[in-house]
Amino acid sequence: MPIEISPSPENPHRFQRRGFSCERAIKYFFASNAGLTLVILLLIIVFLLKEGLGFFPGYRRELEIYRIAGLEFVDISRKNLTAHEQLSSVLNRAYFAQINGQCARELKRSQEAAAVFNAFSDQTSATRELIANHEATGMDRGSEMLATLNNNHACQKQKALDSLPLTPHLSDTERAELIESIRARDVTTVGDPPLVTALAQQYASAQQQCAMPIAEWRSVIDSFEAAGADLSALVTEMTDAVTTTKEAIQNNDILENDRKSLLAAAANAKDPSERQKLMAEARDSLAEKPDIEGPMQSLMLRKPDCIATHAALRQACEGILAMLPPSLSQSDANRLLLAARKASPLFLEALTGTSQQITQWRHDKPVPLSDSIRSFLTGKDWVTGGAWQDFYGILPLLAGSLMISMVALCLAIPAGVGAAIYINQFASPVEQAVVKPVIEFIAAIPSVVLGFIGILIFGTILRDLSQLDGLAWVPGFPIEERLNIFTAGCLLALMSIPTIFSLAEDALNNVPAAFSEASDALGASRIQTTFRVIIPAAFSGILAAVLLGLGRVIGETMVVLLVAGNRIKIPDFSAGLGTFFQPSHTLTGIIAQELGEVPLGSVHYRALFVVGILLFAVVLGINATAHKFVNRTTN
Amino acid sequence: MVTDLTETTSNSETTAIEIRDLSFAYHEKPALHEITLDIPARQITAFIGPSGCGKSTLLRCFNRINDRIPGAHLTAGTIHIHGIEINRPDIDLQELRRRVGMVFQKYNPFKKSIYENVVFSLRLAGIHQRSALDDSAEMALQSAALWDEVKDRLHSSALGLSGGQQQRLCIARAIANQPDILLMDEPCAALDPTATLKIEELLHQLKEQYTIVIVTHNMAQATRCADLTAFLYLGKLIEIGPTLEIFSTPKDPKTLSYISGSFG
Ligand SMILES: Nc1ncnc2c1ncn2[C@@H]1O[C@H](COP(=O)(O)OP(=O)(O)OP(=O)(O)O)[C@@H](O)[C@H]1O
Ligand SMILES: [Mg+2]
Numbered sequence: 001m002p003i004e005i006s007p008s009p010e011n012p013h014r015f016q017r018r019g020f021s022c023e024r025a026i027k028y029f030f031a032s033n034a035g036l037t038l039v040i041l042l043l044i045i046v047f048l049l050k051e052g053l054g055f056f057p058g059y060r061r062e063l064e065i066y067r068i069a070g071l072e073f074v075d076i077s078r079k080n081l082t083a084h085e086q087l088s089s090v091l092n093r094a095y096f097a098q099i100n101g102q103c104a105r106e107l108k109r110s111q112e113a114a115a116v117f118n119a120f121s122d123q124t125s126a127t128r129e130l131i132a133n134h135e136a137t138g139m140d141r142g143s144e145m146l147a148t149l150n151n152n153h154a155c156q157k158q159k160a161l162d163s164l165p166l167t168p169h170l171s172d173t174e175r176a177e178l179i180e181s182i183r184a185r186d187v188t189t190v191g192d193p194p195l196v197t198a199l200a201q202q203y204a205s206a207q208q209q210c211a212m213p214i215a216e217w218r219s220v221i222d223s224f225e226a227a228g229a230d231l232s233a234l235v236t237e238m239t240d241a242v243t244t245t246k247e248a249i250q251n252n253d254i255l256e257n258d259r260k261s262l263l264a265a266a267a268n269a270k271d272p273s274e275r276q277k278l279m280a281e282a283r284d285s286l287a288e289k290p291d292i293e294g295p296m297q298s299l300m301l302r303k304p305d306c307i308a309t310h311a312a313l314r315q316a317c318e319g320i321l322a323m324l325p326p327s328l329s330q331s332d333a334n335r336l337l338l339a340a341r342k343a344s345p346l347f348l349e350a351l352t353g354t355s356q357q358i359t360q361w362r363h364d365k366p367v368p369l370s371d372s373i374r375s376f377l378t379g380k381d382w383v384t385g386g387a388w389q390d391f392y393g394i395l396p397l398l399a400g401s402l403m404i405s406m407v408a409l410c411l412a413i414p415a416g417v418g419a420a421i422y423i424n425q426f427a428s429p430v431e432q433a434v435v436k437p438v439i440e441f442i443a444a445i446p447s448v449v450l451g452f453i454g455i456l457i458f459g460t461i462l463r464d465l466s467q468l469d470g471l472a473w474v475p476g477f478p479i480e481e482r483l484n485i486f487t488a489g490c491l492l493a494l495m496s497i498p499t500i501f502s503l504a505e506d507a508l509n510n511v512p513a514a515f516s517e518a519s520d521a522l523g524a525s526r527i528q529t530t531f532r533v534i535i536p537a538a539f540s541g542i543l544a545a546v547l548l549g550l551g552r553v554i555g556e557t558m559v560v561l562l563v564a565g566n567r568i569k570i571p572d573f574s575a576g577l578g579t580f581f582q583p584s585h586t587l588t589g590i591i592a593q594e595l596g597e598v599p600l601g602s603v604h605y606r607a608l609f610v611v612g613i614l615l616f617a618v619v620l621g622i623n624a625t626a627h628k629f630v631n632r633t634t635n
Numbered sequence: 636m637v638t639d640l641t642e643t644t645s646n647s648e649t650t651a652i653e654i655r656d657l658s659f660a661y662h663e664k665p666a667l668h669e670i671t672l673d674i675p676a677r678q679i680t681a682f683i684g685p686s687g688c689g690k691s692t693l694l695r696c697f698n699r700i701n702d703r704i705p706g707a708h709l710t711a712g713t714i715h716i717h718g719i720e721i722n723r724p725d726i727d728l729q730e731l732r733r734r735v736g737m738v739f740q741k742y743n744p745f746k747k748s749i750y751e752n753v754v755f756s757l758r759l760a761g762i763h764q765r766s767a768l769d770d771s772a773e774m775a776l777q778s779a780a781l782w783d784e785v786k787d788r789l790h791s792s793a794l795g796l797s798g799g800q801q802q803r804l805c806i807a808r809a810i811a812n813q814p815d816i817l818l819m820d821e822p823c824a825a826l827d828p829t830a831t832l833k834i835e836e837l838l839h840q841l842k843e844q845y846t847i848v849i850v851t852h853n854m855a856q857a858t859r860c861a862d863l864t865a866f867l868y869l870g871k872l873i874e875i876g877p878t879l880e881i882f883s884t885p886k887d888p889k890t891l892s893y894i895s896g897s898f899g
Contacts (some may be wrong), residue, residue, distance in 0.1 A: 515745060519746075525759075
């Protein structure tokens with residue numbers, strides 16, 4: 001008998017599947033959900049790439065204009081000019097640090113007296129002005145209003161007098177005299193109290209006295225500053241010329257783009273008359289090619305001039321810098337002086353190299369696409385929205401993100417993993433019941449709120465602490481900026497501790513009890529079991545926990561935007577540990593800050609998308625690695 | 636510390652473990668009732684009985700590994716090992732466990748190399764000289780009849796061994812400590828007959844040096860290996876005697892019905 005392969009519906013066999021089953025519907029429902037998430041992820045990637053990849057050609061064109069308009073040429077000289085200005089500023093700061101260091105006592109006395117008077121005026125001036133206005137408008141003197149105001153003024157005055165700041169550098173009689181003179185003031189008194197004026201004068205004369213012995217040095221600094229004048233004039237002059245060219249080219253680019261889109265529209269237009277009209281419009285908007293060669297030629301004529309100016313500057317500076325004093329008596333001033341001494345050979349070397357750079361520079365050297373990619377990946381400047389030239393270099397942001405993550409991980413790994421080990425291995429059930437939910441609760445705090453805490457506690461208090469004299473030995477202290485890498489790192493550590501803690505605790509929990517039982521049976525103590533058996537067995541799980549914590553840290557935006565200080569600059573690594581107390585910006589922060597303000601579709605807008613792509617790739621990579629480790633534990 | 640040696644009964648030379656009126660409970664639920672039993676030194680004693688009768692619980696009292704389980708506690712009675720009461724508060728648990736080794740039903744080598752597994756207890760004791768470790772490792776693996784199979788891959792992962800080899804590795808790991816007493820909770824339950832035979836042969840050799848207590852569900856195994864067999868039922872010791880006697884002429888009808896296979 002032949003086997004019937006296709007069962008007829010009229011004559012079903014015993015196991016015939018019948019109709020539509022509910023089970024299948026449920027299955028398809030879940031399958032479609034899973035599919036949807038995949039599709040969304042794909043769409044996100046496609047969208048990011050579509051918006052981002054246009055960046056590189058656009059940036060290439062910007063760099064090309066930068067070159068053909070001659071901005072790049074001017075920047076060679078400008079760079080030296082900036083270095084010169086920075087060096088002068090350091091020297092000036094050293095000079096004033098020396099003077100102020102020597103008359104520190106006078107400075108403090110003057111400042112304290114002024115602080116007392118300011119504290120008083122801050123509290124009373126508002127009412128005082130009201131009264132003065134009142135009288136000026138000629139209201140009758142006996143009015144009720146005026147009486148109230150006067151009364152208020154008296155109260156405020158008393159209150160202010162009761163809470164004047166401390167004056168450790170003023171003698172008691174001086175303080176009493178000052179307070180007396182303030183008390184004697186009435187609404188109409190103008191000018192500072194006599195003691196404030198006197199102390200200010202004392203300070204000024206002390207400054208003059210201190211400046212006398214280093215007058216020679218002052219003239220060195222002055223001549224150094226003056227030496228840059230020629231270069232400065234030259235740069236200003238060239239700047240005007242090249243910016244005009246640049247604007248012309250940019251306008252032409254815009255017109256050209258318009259024309260192209262008109263032509264494209266014409267090609268698509270169905271109606272012949274419509275097409276004619278569009279074509280005509282396109283022809284009209286055909287811009288005149290801007291003159292690039294002319295200005296460039298005149299710019300190139302300046303080459304010998306530039307070289308000569310640089311050579312002169314070099315000569316002058318070399319002589320002047322040799323006359324710097326070997327050391328200064330005030331430690332602050334001396335530190336600045338040393339910095340200047342260290343920087344000056346580099347500066348001179350840069351000046352020497354410039355002439356060659358200038359001769360070799362060519363405006364018609366092509367700018368390949370790879371240049372824009374390189375400039376993005378290795379650029380040290382992220383400058384946007386400026387009149388001169390925009391640069392999109394990722395390094396300052398990347399450095400900020402990495403350093404903040406480093407700080408965060410250095411704090412969060414010991415805290416998170418340590419807490420997990422303690423809670424999992426040593427804590428009593430009561431401790432477990434309390435600590436676990438508390439740590440996990442941290443994860444629920446909105447990051448904006450954490451940002452407040454960060455600004456207040458970590459920022460302000462830490463900075464104030466760092467300025468105590470007793471703590472000056474701590475590397476990196478005193479901290480100048482309230483918002484800095486360290487603050488952001490601390491907060492991110494706080495945010496990533498719950499992630500690291502929970503996952504590490506899970507990993508420890510997943511170590512089979514048989515391991516610890518075997519270890520116990522061999523005579524191991526609790527600590528030995530923990531460190532020799534449990535932690536090695538959970539190691540990859542703990543590593544995965546740390547990586548996922550890192551992913552969270554790198555991707556976090558709100559906190560870093562609030563507390564990292566947002567200065568776009570590669571941290572100055574010469575500061576040692578102090579590097580961590582500098583402000584910085586991050587990959588996430590820059591997107592959040594700038595995306596809302598940039599014109600849609602501009603190069604800047606696309607640059608932010610490329611930053612986003614980079615971030616996406618980094619976090620994806622971290623998570624993929626973490627998953628690898630998680631899988632390794634479960635196997 | 637341990638001064639009470641007068642308590643020692645006269646036969647402490649030949650009796651390794653002395654259990655008197657031992658009762659044990661998990662939280663409020665009693666698991667053992669008034670067990671009194673002597674386990675002779677350098678012999679193999681087998682515990683048999685139906686599932687849940689308390690064999691493992693009793694065995695795990697001997698190295699106090701039950702302390703790990705929250706709520707498990709002794710309600711009455713004493714256990715003396717070589718004359719010393721092991722439930723006294725001043726007992727050093729780690730030292731006790733070094734003297735009383737244990738092999739579990741499910742083999743559980745650490746995720747380390749074979750070598751590191753064997754020398755684990757030595758490292759715990761703070762021994763780091765390479766030569767001492769090497770000697771002990773070889774000795775233990777020889778005793779566990781594993782040396783020839785693994786001597787070429789001592790430093791590869793222990794998890795790459797077969798089940799039987801892993802169980803013998805666990806025995807080697809326990810032996811490396813040179814304990815006096817070896818507790819084995821169904822050591823062959825997860826193994827095939829060949830591996831089981833190997834371990835039984837091993838037990839015969841180990842008997843020369845160690846006092847062995849073994850829990851087994853396998854009557855044949857008990858008859859093959861054990862010198863003494865104890866039958867437990869519902870947390871009570873029903874009968875103990877030389878293996879041959881228990882299996883040929885059991886005194887208690889419950890024993891008879893258990894070994895004849897009418898329950899359990
Ligand atoms: N961790 C525990 N918590 C509570 N009760 C337990 C625990 N372990 C064992 N028991 C109980 O103690 C009694 C004895 O258990 P035990 O494990 O000693 O039996 P067993 O004879 O070894 O059984 P098997 O042959 O199945 O291994 C059982 O009733 C069991 O339910
Ligand atoms: Mg058992």
